[in-house]
Amino acid sequence: MTQTHAHVASTAAQVDDQRILQLAHDTLTIEADAVRHLREGLSPSFVQAVRAILKVTGRVVVMGMGKSGHVGRKITATLASTGTAAMFVHPAEASHGDLGMVKDSDLVIAISNSGESDELAAILPVLKRQGVPLVALTGGAQSTLASHADIVLNTGVLKEACPLNLAPTASTTAQMAMGDALAVALLDARGFKAEDFARSHPGGALGRRLLTHVSDVMRSGDAVPGVLPTATFSDLMREMSVKGLGASAIVDANKKVLGIFTDGDLRRLIETGTDMRQLTAQQVMHANPRTVRSGALAAEAAELMELHRITSVLVVDEQGTLCGAINTNDLMRAKVI
Structure with a gap:
């Protein structure tokens, strides 16, 4: 030393x-x-x-x-x-x-x-x-x-x-x-305002919360799970499995949202001991599901999920037509949450 x-x-x-x-x-x-x-x-x-x-x-x-x-x-x-x-x-x-x-x-x-x-x-x-x-x-x-x-x-x-x-x-x-x-x-x-601050900080957490819209991070096109109300339970399960969202929309021929079926719904249905083989998507769906507009902030989707304790939400346009889907994993990847 x-x-x-x-x-x-x-x-x-x-x-x-x-x-x-x-x-x-x-x-x-x-x-x-x-x-x-x-x-x-x-x-x-x-x-x-x-x-x-x-x-x-x-x-x-x-x-x-x-x-x-x-x-x-x-x-x-x-x-x-x-x-x-x-x-x-x-x-x-x-x-x-x-x-x-x-x-x-x-x-x-x-x-x-x-x-x-x-x-x-x-x-x-x-x-x-x-x-x-x-x-x-x-x-x-x-x-x-x-x-x-x-x-x-x-x-x-x-x-x-x-x-x-x-x-x-x-x-x-x-x-x-x-x-x-x-x-x-x-x-x-x-x-x-906060929005002005976010525009000069697009890479920060606040910027992501105030500048990222649902349309920026949602799944769209063929990646969005959806079946007709007449679809069999097997077809519904296949759609959920292939798309990997943990849920599927039930829509009419014009893609208007009628309901949703989630992994949570499946667990609850199993607990009742119901024979699901003969059921249709319409019979098991949860009607009038929570939805969010594609132009909404992604942070609003996150708040909706937290408020209602759900992990995914369907995205609709002004006419209520299904145009996307988003879950908590999507929001985490975008660093919104």
Whole structure:
């Protein structure tokens, strides 16, 4: 073991469990206090910032250096996913050409705890001359950034959670929280809905629930089990076995749904001791079954199945004609449930 590794191991051994938990407790307390301080300090400038962003015909350009830059990227992503066109531009790269991405129709949100970031300070006069509105998230009320900003949102904290009061911790939490507050106020003002969120998150669980329709995942054509009401019980069983849905529709000559017969119905029929050989599909079917429209959300089909404790449901069109079938396995494969 090297001397450095030995020192690290020795130091780790000296830190007791209580000390670790106490530091975690102190960190969470300090950061929670920082957010509460933000709430108590909210002023009309927050409303001004929201209204200024709502007026923007271009994009919201977020900037920040170091840890504030990481926060800025997250704020950018949150804004973009909740209805506000946004992008992140690195201040250092802005001085070397990327400032050309910022147009007169944009608005800049600049993030710096001290408000004295050299990279930001270098481009502030250019933004001012260009007439780009500037919103500052800073703890430096008298800073260079604040003096150039049109609107200042105070994200200052009394102290960092870092025991040395050096590493950005509470300050970045405050910046993040302020960014979230802006995003939430903006999405509400824009009338942004869950469906809008889903469209920008098609690969997520919410996107699948709100964008996947029954027609996207249902079985159709020859894969849909169905027999006429005069079909023999043997023919009904054969249709269920071949199609593998665990159920079969009973339809008339025009494919209008008359009933359904399921594996559960079969078990219950067996328990009665009934001689099934001479029965027809019409005699054993469950009339007026639960159905769902092909244009409905797949999530609605899942809720219907859960509500009525069934594992499959027939799909019909506006005229009540059988056009598909869907079961819980289909929904699980589509990751709707």
